[in-house]
Amino acid sequence: MAAPTVFFVLGGPGSGKGTNCQRLVEEFGFSHLSAGDLLREEGKKDTELGLKITEILKAGQIVPSEVTVALLTNAIRDAPNPAGFLIDGFPRKADQALMFEEGVAKAKSILYFDCSEETMENRLLGRAAGAAARDDDNIETIRRRFRVNVEQCMPVVESYRKDGRCITVDANGDKDAVYATVRQLFIDMGK
Numbered sequence: 408m409a410a411p412t413v414f415f416v417l418g419g420p421g422s423g424k425g426t427n428c429q430r431l432v433e434e435f436g437f438s439h440l441s442a443g444d445l446l447r448e449e450g451k452k453d454t455e456l457g458l459k460i461t462e463i464l465k466a467g468q469i470v471p472s473e474v475t476v477a478l479l480t481n482a483i484r485d486a487p488n489p490a491g492f493l494i495d496g497f498p499r500k501a502d503q504a505l506m507f508e509e510g511v512a513k514a515k516s517i518l519y520f521d522c523s524e525e526t527m528e529n530r531l532l533g534r535a536a537g538a539a540a541r542d543d544d545n546i547e548t549i550r551r552r553f554r555v556n557v558e559q560c561m562p563v564v565e566s567y568r569k570d571g572r573c574i575t576v577d578a579n580g581d582k583d584a585v586y587a588t589v590r591q592l593f594i595d596m597g598k
């Protein structure tokens with residue numbers, strides 16, 4: 408089987424990765440794989456691994472790479488899509504990038520949602536107040552997620568920037584404004 412077409416979608420917590428991926432799926436027919444969603448799903452299982460994942464997510468820390476890479480690999484294998492995959496919120500650490508790109512596929516482009524922490528915090532606190540609230544949407548974990556993002560995830564974005572594959576999107580605007588930029592990028596890439 409030919410290697411799948413893969414786009415990594417990166418950006419801090421609340422930068423709008425999931426929101427924009429959903430709209431890209433509707434318009435361009437991609438498959439959306441959120442590493443966080445796959446981990447939350449696995450965390451619901453009453454197994455040792457499930458309990459461990461839930462604990463790590465609640466603390467805003469990063470799950471060991473082999474766990475996340477295995478979940479993504481299985482999802483890609485089980486539902487191949489010639490239009491391609493949007494891998495949301497992954498890779499978050501340098502070793503994850505290496506493991507995935509050597510074992511599964513090299514990402515075609517990396518979309519980086521650049522958003523201020525103030526805006527991201529307001530969005531996450533907004534979600535925390537509604538029905539879509541997540542266990543990690545409390546101020547203490549949100550701040551921990553921000554710190555992990557700066558210390559561990561941003562170096563991954565920087566390394567893709569250096570190798571010329573990173574496309575940065577200003578993600579501070581309203582939903583329609585951000586998506587207008589994102590969809591244009593895919594149209595320009597010939598999608």
Ligand code: UP5
Nearest residue numbers: 420421422423424425426442443468469470496530581582
């Ligand atoms: N919203 C979105 N865009 C908006 C806009 N332009 N204007 C106004 N509001 C906007 O959006 C968040 C909220 O903001 C929503 O209410 C939305 O309506 C609104 P969303 O699209 O969900 O943003 P997203 O960037 O997807 O935020 P999310 O909270 O999902 O980001 P995280 O990166 O924190 O979450 P993720 O699910 O990727 O990871 C969760 C945890 O999983 C991590 O902390 C980590 O513990 C673990 N993890 C790993 O260990 N390894 C991995 O590889 C991946 C995750």
Ligand code: MG
Nearest residue numbers: 424425441443
């Ligand atoms: Mg998300």
